[in-house]
Amino acid sequence: MPAPEDTELLTLLSTGLALLEPDGRVQWLNPALGEMLDVGPRTAVGQNLSALLRNPALLPHLARTLGEGRAFNLRGTAFHVGRGRELVADVTMQPVAEERILVEVHPLAPDLTPAATPLSATLRGLAHEVKNPLAGLRGAAQLLERRLGDDDLRQLASMVIAEADRLAALADGLLRHGGSARIAPVNVHELLERLEALVAAEPGAPATRHDYDPSLPDIQGDADRLLQVLLNLTRNATQASARTITLRTRVDHGVRLGERVVRAALRVDIVDDGSGVPAELRDTLFQPLVSGHPEGTGLGLALSREIALEHGGDLRYTSHPGETTFSLYLPMERA
Structure with missing residues (x-):
């Protein structure tokens, strides 16, 4: 069994985990794997994992893992789990x-198939990889929140938990097949x-x-x-x-968003007094993998514009040294 002090954090992970006996019988598994297999963690104890996954080909790899004393990976393997569902997964054994x-x-x-575009696969792979550290981060923040006596420190721990939940939801959105925005009323000033x-x-x-502009009504969107x-x-x-960063809200009328002109659009401006967008990047700034920072990935603005378009809006900018404005446009009436 995992050490008692680790169990609470392991149960929070979204990755399916199991600890097996040498013959492949389950000694322990976490709730995430139980949900994937449609079996309770306690019910699974004592059963052979290859039987739960209905794939006998798993047994030789388990034996090889122990025999050679090293980790093995199975990529894109199909398993048949509870209620006749097919589970396609990467499996690591160590x-x-x-x-x-x-x-x-x-x-x-x-979507995580060889037919997916390289960027799509990369983004979904990134989303997959960040979920585990996010779960660990959330679990650690929860433990801190319980043990801290200072109200201000507890508030910071709560903020970490809320951000971990928000980023996990964003990662889920990338991983879900055809994952769509979760539309609900959004108060833009509360968001700011x-x-x-x-x-x-x-x-x-x-x-x-x-x-x-204090008169702005709520809009329909995915707040996260x-x-x-x-x-x-x-x-x-x-x-x-x-x-200095200035947060500005306005309503613009008769705005062209894509192929249509909307009667009214909410505009959120992020205005800064920084160095501005480099001239050589201005025509390609929203393209994936384009970054003006040495340590940048070039994904942030590409994803940001994709989210804006997903909401029926747009993301635009103007820039010169000393004043750069990025404007997020969102239709007041969702199409």
Whole structure:
């Protein structure tokens, strides 16, 4: 069994985990794997994992893992689990103490196939990989929240938990086949308050100013995804050495968004006084893998614009040294 102090964190992971006896019988598995197999963790104990996955080809690999004392990976393997469902997954097997085998099961969404575009596969692979550290981060923050006596520190731990949940939901959106935005009423000024709190919590954060139109109604959108767009924009401003970021909201009329002209669009501006967008990047800034920062991935703005388009809106910018404005446009009436 996993050490008692580790069990609480292991149960929070979204990756399916099982600890096996040398003959392949389950000694322990976490709830994530139980959900994948449609079996209770306690019910699974004592059963052979290859029988639960209905794939006898797994047994030779388990034996080889112990025999050679090293990890083995099975990529894109099809298994048949509870209620006749097919599970396509990557499986990692590695030997651990006392001749036990630790098995990790990473289910693949239907889009994670060789036919997927390289960028699509890369983004979904990235989403898959970040879910485990996010779960560990959330679990650690929960333990801290319970043990801290200071209210301010507990509030910071709660913020970490909320952000871990938000990013896990974004990762789920990338992993779900045809995952769509979760549309609900969004108060954009409440969203900007969350953004300001997150910006202020980062080291060396620039000062923030407000220029709001208080008459704005709620819009229909996915709050988590929209917050991610705004976070990407403010972090770009920070990387551009901005000392001040202005958050501005307005309503524009007769705006062209894609192939249609909307009567009214909400505009959220992120204005910074940083160094601006380099001239050589201005025509390709929203393309994937284009970045003006040495350590940048070039995915933030590409994903941000994709989220804007997903909401029927757009993401645009104007820039010169000392003032750069990224504008998120969202239709007041969702198409």
